Amino acid sequence: MARKKSGGGTPATVVLDRAGIPYVLRGYEHDPAVRSFGLEAAEALGVDPERVLKTLLVQGEDGLGVGIVPVVAQLDLKAVAAALGVKKVAMADPRAAERATGYVVGGISPLGQKKALPTVLDSSALGYDAVLVSGGRRGLDLELAPADLVAVTSATVAAIAREGR
Template sequence: MSKATPATLALTRQGLGFELRSYDYDPDAPRVGLQAAEALGEPPGRVLKTLIAEVDGRPVCIVVPSDREVSMKKVAATFGGKAAKMMPPPDAERLTGYKVGGVSPFGQRRRLPTVVEESALAEAYVYVNGGQRGLQLRISPQVLIEAAEAKAASVIA
């Protein structure tokens, strides 16, 4: 597994601290984020999943705890839109340059407006995808917000 991904390179260029953690990715897991949390021995609320959605046709990035579901109504409101829906996986892969299951909020082909579920800010550290399946980045929530140029908001159902 390569430790140099667009995500790790983006954080390194910004001089921001992170730790790499790898685990055995299970492509057949019913919920990839929960499988990652279990493999890392971390509570699911600390292991965040990165989702790509559309708000009024515009792509956005959503980062939420792996054990929570997103409220599309809240996502739309957060980005000043009327309607939100998940982007089809092939479109998300083309847009971000990452495979689904390995999408990172950092180093995407095109920087997307990003929101991080505000409850993640209460954690001392969180995990986000490092840009490939089975690779996680352990970072502070503040670094996540800074590096992704994200806003924090309540977007879970």
């Protein structure tokens, strides 16, 4: 996968550049009225929504963690808790997620967050040559190999998605 660059990098692109990981910037015009950011990206980019991943933050007894699942799925809280090695998690408060990552909801990337958080990638992502994650702002996705996503985030891979949005 060739690396494509354009002006206005984000912390996510900086992390990938520093690690020497190839990626493709995939930009689109974000509609502020849309609330399903991942499905908007899939449609705008003409990509199978199973390949477009959303980054969700959870709160456990030990702090925040990250779950990455396809935009057409829901995060299975029990499964992500087990993968993180804790008893129970709940969805993190959006404001806490923004503070911890440095990104706004709808543009939270699993890459280049303010603090490295324990991360779990849904195992379905490994079935694709390339997946898309937020590039750090609404209207910008990064396409990269799932193995590279695992490597750069030090993610655990587990079945943490369930059907539905």
